[in-house]
Amino acid sequence: MYWKQWMAVFGCGFLLAVGGAFAEDTETQQAPPSASTQSTSSGRVVVINIAGAINPVSADYTSKHIQAASDEGAALVVLQMDTPGGLDTAMRQIIKAIQASDVPVATYVAPSGSRAASAGTFITIASHVAAMAPGTNIGAAHPVNLMGGGQQDDKQGKPSPMEEKVVNDASAYIRSLAEKRGRNAYWAEKAVRQSQSISAEEAKKLGVIDLVAGSLDALLLAIDGREVKLDNGRTVTLDTKNKPIVHREMTPREQILDVISNPNVAYILMMIGMVGLYFELSNPGLILPGILGGISMILALYAMQTLPINYAGLLLILLGGILFVVELNVPTFGLLTAGGTVSLLLGSIMLIDSDDPAMQISKTVLIPTFVVSVLVTAGAVWLATRSAGLKAVSGQEALVGEHGTAYSRLNPKGRVMVHGEVWQAVCDGTINKGEPVVVEALDGLTVRVKKSG
Structure with a gap:
């Protein structure tokens, strides 16, 4: 009976659901006050930190807090950014939130050593105020880094x-964004067509x-009194000097989702x-591998919704897993195992459909993970195949082939002693006592x- 396994799986699912609901509730409680509390919260500078690849999680987090800052009547929203790029859809979601905001949005590429590459270039140019810290860079916005693909037509x-x-x-x-903000549209287009990158x-x-x-305080001091034209046609004079600064961080739920959205x-x-699922299917009743495998697979499938996945690569990986399972029931002297290994390797290489390094699986992660997974799975297949041919060492079947005495x-019935136990026995012919x-x-x-003998 496997009802205990199902109860354990449903129990984990229930805990995850409760945890998600609690996270949502916590997130709601921590959200900025609504517009109805402008008298106590207006005039603040809201800082949103964007670190890492631009994905749907970071886009939702950024858009949500831009809207919240607009509702509460904040003085300014600052996107402090360090990104190697990301998805086109997520980038456009952030830009639309900037354009729809009733509060000026400044993008600040910081700290020193940060970059606004690929999707970050678009976001910076689309902001009402664009600033960078010394030692940072911007550019390399070719669209193959945003959407994947980029196959060339000939040699x-x-x-x-x-x-x-x-x-x-x-x-x-990007030209339309630059022209709207009065920035260098010629260079912006070169950043897309020629992947140009420049320093601050x-x-x-x-x-x-x-x-x-050089710092956030220096930025707020420098732009104080600057006039900014919003997308709704209203002109706003920035009042940022000596304003309280509020940092909006990701909730624990968003942080977890952001982490698992990393391709690696x-x-x-x-x-x-x-x-985990392979071990559970090959050895029903282990429970723990099945639970861990199921949770990990569900999280992985969620993450793949936020990544540019090549579905042929995903199917090859799943096919590799199926071949390993079939090898247990249909021994083919390693042929299915070899086919599963090749399928896993090709699928792992093809899985991410993007030329952007920020959205690809690192080789330092792919190779060790692939090798360990194959070795563990192939080892389990070998042990299972080997154990199938071993002689039983317990139970009644273990008596076959064992030696004893009469x-x-x-003549032809009598009794024999085997393993210190007396058994009723039958033979062909006659066997004397003690033989x-x-x-x-x-x-x-x-x-x-x-x-015997």
């Missing part, structure tokens, strides 16, 4: 028609950003899920024996 390196369409669309988009000082000189500031983490979770004369015997078969509580 001369000519772009495919699809890539050309994507590049033209991205170029027009060059960006200021070329009119890509508004200013270079998603891949590791998927492999753990496959190995406890009484068999050595060997067990040939077992029929209920009677053993069939013959003379």
Whole structure:
């Protein structure tokens, strides 16, 4: 009976659901006050930290707090950003939130050493105020880094028609954003078409950003009194000097979702899920591998909704897992195991459909995870196959082939002693008391024996 396993799985699911509801409730309680409390909360500077790849989780987090700051009448929203890029859909969601905001939004690429690459370039240019810290850089916004693909049409390196369409669309988009904010549209288009990247000082000189500031306080002091035109047509004079600063951090739920949306983490979770489910299917009743494998696989599938997944690669990985399971029931002397290994390898390589390094699985993660998963799974297949051919060492079947002595004369029935136990026995012919015997078969509580040697 496997009802205990199902109860354990449902129990874990219930705990996850309760935890998610609690996280949502906590998130609601921690949310900024509504517009009805403007008299006590208006005039603050809201800082939203964007660190890492732009994905649906970070986009939802950013959009939510931009809207909340707008509702509460904040003086300014600052997106403190350090990103290597991300998904086009997530980037556009943040830009739409900036454009719909009734509060000015400033993007600040900081601290020193940070970057606003790919999707970060679009967000910076789309902001009402664009600033960078010394030692930062911006650019490299070619759309293959945003949408994946980028296959070339021939050996001369000519772009495919699809890539050309994507590049033209991205170029027009970033040019329109730059022109709307009065920034250098010519360089913005070159950042898309030629993947150009420049330092903070060059960006200021070329009119890509508004200013270079060494710290958040310096930024707020520098833009105090600046007039900013919002997308609703209203002109706002920034009043940021000596304003209280409020940092909006991700809730624990958002942090967890953001972590598992990392391609490396998603891949590791998927492999753990496959190995765990494999052990549970091959050895029903272990329970723990099934629970861990199920939870890991569900988290991995959620993460894949936020990533540019190549479904052919995903199917190859699932096929590899199926081949390993089939090998247990249909021994093929390692052929199915070899096929499963090749399928897993090809699927792992093809899984992420993006040329953006921020959205790819690192080789330092892919290779060790793949090797460990294959070794564990193949080892389990080998042990299962080997154990299937071993002689039983317990139970009634273990008596077959065992040696004993005739406890009484068999003609043809009598009794024998095997393993210190007396058994009713039958033989062909006659066996005298005390003669050595060997067990040939077992029929209920009677053993069939013959003379040994």
